[in-house]
Amino acid sequence: MSTSNQQSYAISNPHSIGLDAIQKAGMLLALTGVAILFVAWFGIHVPKPEWFLAASLGMMVLGVFIYSRRTYLIHPEGIKNNHVWFNSLSNRGVLGWFLAIILTGFYILLYWYPHVLGYQSGENGVNQGLIALFDPLSIFFKGTHASQWFVYGTLYTVLIITLGIKFIYKYRHNRYQVIRTLVVMISQTFLAYLIPEILAGLNYNDTTNSQGEYLGWYDTDLKNTWPLDYDFFNSWHLDAMQVESYQPIGMFYLVWGIIFFLVLTPIITYFVGKRWYCSWVCGCGGLAETTGDAFRHLSSKKLSAWKLERWLIHGIMVFVFIMTAATLYGYFTNSSTVLGLSIYEYFQKPYGFLIGAAFSGVIGVGFYPLLGNRVWCRFGCPMAGYMGLFQRFKSRFRITTNGGQCISCGNCSTYCEMGIDVRAYAQKGENIVRSSCVGCGICSAVCPRGVLKLENDSEKGRINPTEIVLGNDVDLMKLVNKK
């Protein structure tokens, strides 16, 4: 019997071709960078945290850089999915489970027990451990000590950059992938990380005034829009954007935030599909496409998963609409209840806990190695659900199927991170028009016969169900397809 068809729980790869010295060196360097974080976390006092932090992040970036160059450049350009299903890390083996537990644990601590990571866990609320390691960088940007969210944002950005570099080496023959990934890396670095930190540094956000009064915080990631940013309309957020000393930046973000989801999102989605957001600029998408690339094939392609998806994502979308409506009602009527129900207890808190934290963070990223890299984007994200409606019913975007060329091999479906059974359409010669497609373009990249192309074209003929595929008797095609 073929061993390749069986689940492997072995740490070692049964078909191992091993790593060479350079790959090992790169891997070791990157892991040492990670190890420094753990050393800091476990409370070993580091004398000069700025040096250790720089060393840690630098080693991660450099290590992955060395590893990727060696791994991908020694082979000619092309699709590099050899051994994906043999590898313990990428095939839900021991390493995959191990990583999933670590990631999940990290998110649980981050959301609910940040003091375990060292956040204000020392005397007088001084940072310790992992969080303290990032104090120098936080002070550099904005003069305050690091929060757990600063640590998270920094690590998040470093991951997108390093594994983005790896992704670019892997897909260097594919300009769509290269350009898309560069945009993902730049969006994260500037829009999600540097600009917000700089604005805080310039006292346009997250500031305490000279009287010692905290003025409030609002989201300054230009692209993190409602409904993904579910608390945009919460009173503390709306108030923060209107703080006098934050102007004109605060008001700009308020106006931008509303125009963004109300006007820009439908228009751009009409022209190019939701991919402009999900796989080009979104932070969650950015992490999924770079760090999560190694797990994209783990998404379920079953019809039952698609059914669950439609209930969940649209259910959550309705949930966020109701929650936001209640919030706005409360804001404008100055009330803390709606129909006798506490807005916080019945709307904001459950959404924040269940969806904002548990689903998008703990499951969304923690379960990458088990359920694939787009669990949140596929089953949960209300922004994805919202854009999905436009993409399905009013958009020029589709994945075109190239006539009768499909050989039903299954690479497209296997590597679809959204769990779309791409092959089911392609083998019928039918275009793929699905609300969930994030337009990552990997189906097209892995297709060995050049069957799939993401494109924006006229709405006419976009959805083209067929019975008989191109290439057969023209009369037969006419007879059968006209029905």
Added chain:
Amino acid sequence: MQHIVIIGNGISGVTAARHIRKLSDYKITIISAETDYFFSRTALMYVYMGHMKFEHTQAYENWFWKKNNIDLKKGFVQTVNHNSKELLFSTGEKMSYDKLIFAVGSKPNKFGWPGQDLEGVQGLYSKQDLDTLEQHTPNNKICKRAVIVGGGLIGIELAEMLRSRNIPVTFLIREESFWDVVLPEGESEMINQHIKKHHIDLKLGLNLKEILSDENGKARAVVIEETGEEIPCNFVGLTAGVSPNISFLKDSGIELGKGIKVNRFLETNIKDIYAIGDCAEQIEPIRNRRPIEAVWYTGRMMGETLAQTICGNRLKYKPGIWFNSAKFLDIEYQTYGWVHGKVGRPEYEAHFHWKHQDNTKCITLAYHKETKEFLGINTFGIRMRHEVFNSWLSEKQDVEYVINHLAEANFDPEFFKKYETEIRKVFSNKPLTVS
């Protein structure tokens, strides 16, 4: 109710079953000795390479068959009795049918080489072949070298597979250049170089003499006819083409040639028995197509057509414009219409060839020397639209029109570099009649 029995659960048989189901309530049974469910044969390579698991090659979920009321039967049909309309399985079991469709596919060719049946010598066609391949070549410690005999599409895929496990591969090809019976010279040469770039030891113009055995009846080396050279190896892949898998029909009364002889309606000489896919041999040639076409797409088209006949709309098999595709390691290949290599090239067929300097992209356009009618295109490393070429070929456009409108046919992903301008320039600098 009529009982339609289909032997073979490959693309032809399954396509026929699906379309018969769409058109009728007949009882449908698909018999296979190979696997429980339909899978994509062309995707077996990706299972070995670890791109996919075997279940990913199955295009329909397992519940699909029951839901569509298509019965699946695992078993090996030993004899067909067309008088009693009965099938006899190797287990002794019997099954009767009203209409019988053979979609039994192919088996790898063996040309009587000494040692061709040794352990560690095999072709690559079936799921079972994949399993034995896995046994013999799990890694480069157990298989220190593999020799592949026969330079066609399966040969180069097998080479790619073995290289994915870092197994040294010697690729023995009878022709002077890779697949040059089909591919024009420039393309064939480009693929030669691409093969070498993948560290495959390409040996051209050489034949296999024999395969030597070790003391356990396992292949230990091959001997080359021309040079007498002995190449030690642990595995020999025989990929010198395939032929219809019909030995079990020898005394059935069904007319056989190389394959199962069928007329244009895909009917055999026996009433209510049909053959489609790899195993069907056309008695009456269809334009310049070969009588047996062991190609995924033609199998599918025969299935689509025969379903009509079975369900009362008796229809000739009339495939449209020829197309095909393959992938040579990292280089994708598509073809529309007819572009001939060494074999069967009509005297009027002239070629325009363009190759990119990076040696991974090229196209060849075939056209009529006198009339300039566009006859076909081979494209390597640039994806092109089937639909566009299908209409240009049926409209009988001339070659200049095609060159000038090539951009409309481009199917490469967005942001990819385009070569149409360069191609047009090269074309306009060349006198047309030079081939």
